[in-house]
Amino acid sequence: MHTTTSTAEHLAPHSPAQPGRLRKSMGMAALVLFGLAYMVPLAVFSAYGLVAQTTKGHLPAAYLLTLGAMLFTAYSYGRMVKAHPYSGSVYTYTRKTFGACAGFMTGWTLLLDYIFLPLLSYLLIGIYLSEWFPAVHPWVWVLGSIALVTFLNLIGIESITRVNWVLVVAQLVFIVVFVGLAIHSLAGQAQPVALLAPFHHEGFSVPLIMAGAAVLCLSFVGFDAVSTMAEETTEPTVRIPRAIMAVSLIGGLLFLLVSYFAQLAHPAWDSFANPDSAPVEVMRSVGGQLLASAFTATYVAACFASAMVSQASVSRVLFAMGRDGAMPRVLGTLATRKRVPAMAILLVGLVSLVALVISLDTVANMISFGALFAFSAVNLAVVKHYLVDQKLRGARNVLMYGAIPGLGFLSTLWLWSSLSQMSFTIGLCWMAAGFVCLLGLTRAFRVKLPELQMAD
Numbered sequence: 001m002h003t004t005t006s007t008a009e010h011l012a013p014h015s016p017a018q019p020g021r022l023r024k025s026m027g028m029a030a031l032v033l034f035g036l037a038y039m040v041p042l043a044v045f046s047a048y049g050l051v052a053q054t055t056k057g058h059l060p061a062a063y064l065l066t067l068g069a070m071l072f073t074a075y076s077y078g079r080m081v082k083a084h085p086y087s088g089s090v091y092t093y094t095r096k097t098f099g100a101c102a103g104f105m106t107g108w109t110l111l112l113d114y115i116f117l118p119l120l121s122y123l124l125i126g127i128y129l130s131e132w133f134p135a136v137h138p139w140v141w142v143l144g145s146i147a148l149v150t151f152l153n154l155i156g157i158e159s160i161t162r163v164n165w166v167l168v169v170a171q172l173v174f175i176v177v178f179v180g181l182a183i184h185s186l187a188g189q190a191q192p193v194a195l196l197a198p199f200h201h202e203g204f205s206v207p208l209i210m211a212g213a214a215v216l217c218l219s220f221v222g223f224d225a226v227s228t229m230a231e232e233t234t235e236p237t238v239r240i241p242r243a244i245m246a247v248s249l250i251g252g253l254l255f256l257l258v259s260y261f262a263q264l265a266h267p268a269w270d271s272f273a274n275p276d277s278a279p280v281e282v283m284r285s286v287g288g289q290l291l292a293s294a295f296t297a298t299y300v301a302a303c304f305a306s307a308m309v310s311q312a313s314v315s316r317v318l319f320a321m322g323r324d325g326a327m328p329r330v331l332g333t334l335a336t337r338k339r340v341p342a343m344a345i346l347l348v349g350l351v352s353l354v355a356l357v358i359s360l361d362t363v364a365n366m367i368s369f370g371a372l373f374a375f376s377a378v379n380l381a382v383v384k385h386y387l388v389d390q391k392l393r394g395a396r397n398v399l400m401y402g403a404i405p406g407l408g409f410l411s412t413l414w415l416w417s418s419l420s421q422m423s424f425t426i427g428l429c430w431m432a433a434g435f436v437c438l439l440g441l442t443r444a445f446r447v448k449l450p451e452l453q454m455a456d
Contacts, residue, residue, distance in 0.1 A: 049278025078241025
């Protein structure tokens with residue numbers, strides 16, 4: 001593909017002070033690992049108590065519904081990566097497809113998802129470690145984890161990959177142990193176990209399942225984060241679509257497996273003393289205090305892994321928007337020999353300090369709104385790019401670029417309509433602030449947003 005490259009790239013392709021190329025260092029295994037670390041295999045327990053109560057004990061059913069919707073959207077991400085293999089994820093796709101203003105608004109709303117996901121991890125680290133060490137205030141753990149994660153991001157994506165190997169494997173080992181102990185516990189019960197109860201029993205309600213599924217979308221954010229690594233991946237048009245689908249499927253099946261056995265082992269969804277600490281109660285009922293302690297240690301490590309990759313991901317979105325001039329251009333510069341967007345990483349670290357004063361429920365609602373908006377946008381971008389702009393015709397193309405992304409759009413729109421009033425209040429206020437920024441950048445649409453075309 002032949003595109004116009006910026007003068008800065010021609011004059012100083014390796015200058016750390018100029019916009020340019022990120023370092024290509026990620027293969028297929030690293031991408032899948034990045035996505036799984038972002039999703040967190042143990043993320044099933046992030047909102048376990050809340051969603052179990054919302055769905056009246058049908059958490060696995062809600063995960064099944066969410067997984068179906070996410071697979072359609074994962075397919076759409078793969079199609080758009082093939083068309084535009086650059087950093088920026090949905091921001092880049094909508095800007096290239098619908099124009100600069102639509103791209104800005106989508107990128108701004110996407111930030112509601114991406115920039116607050118690290119906060120979720122930091123909050124959970126503080127909550128669980130303060131339970132383990134009650135003498136230490138949660139803010140100490142939050143500040144320490146923010147500092148360490150920011151440092152690891154500044155020294156390069158390769159360091160994150162190495163740490164992720166250890167943390168993801170630890171989570172997978174814990175899941176195997178948990179499922180084994182749950183099966184042993186169920187086998188020792190005197191009463192027969194209703195194996196289909198987690199999917200359908202008394203109190204089943206489709207609206208409640210949908211409400212739970214809408215919240216669970218935040219568990220699947222990792223698959224689309226893989227797309228932000230396009231400029232750091234070798235053969236991105238081949239590897240990233242495969243990695244996105246693999247991460248979605250593997251993560252979704254792990255969520256289903258864990259939630260299913262957790263629900264079977266502890267079916268009393270309405271007996272939790274505190275929904276936020278419900279997973280600890282489940283662990284105690286399955287394996288006693290030893291398993292509960294092991295869960296806390298593994299889960300904190302998982303949150304740390306998620307914080308690392310989520311900060312890396314959102315910094316690439318900010319880098320892409322800064323490089324295009326949709327954000328301050330200082331965010332679109334690379335620094336150090338590792339070619340990392342240092343200013344964007346530092347900005348995310350500063351914003352993450354909000355974790356010291358915000359609630360877990362508020363963060364979860366903000367993330368869900370941003371995620372579902374982004375998922376809807378990427379499905380529409382596929383239809384526009386391939387069927388309208390490229391004018392592809394024929395039954396196969398209509399199926400691949402019309403029907404499948406169309407189902408993805410309808411399913412995410414369906415889940416979006418099930419979000420809480422708080423989600424819409426926060427999300428719409430955030431979008432209104434973004435629109436005001438857009439008016440300022442374009443001088444009330446009298447000036448076009450600048451764009452930097454990147455060569456392959």
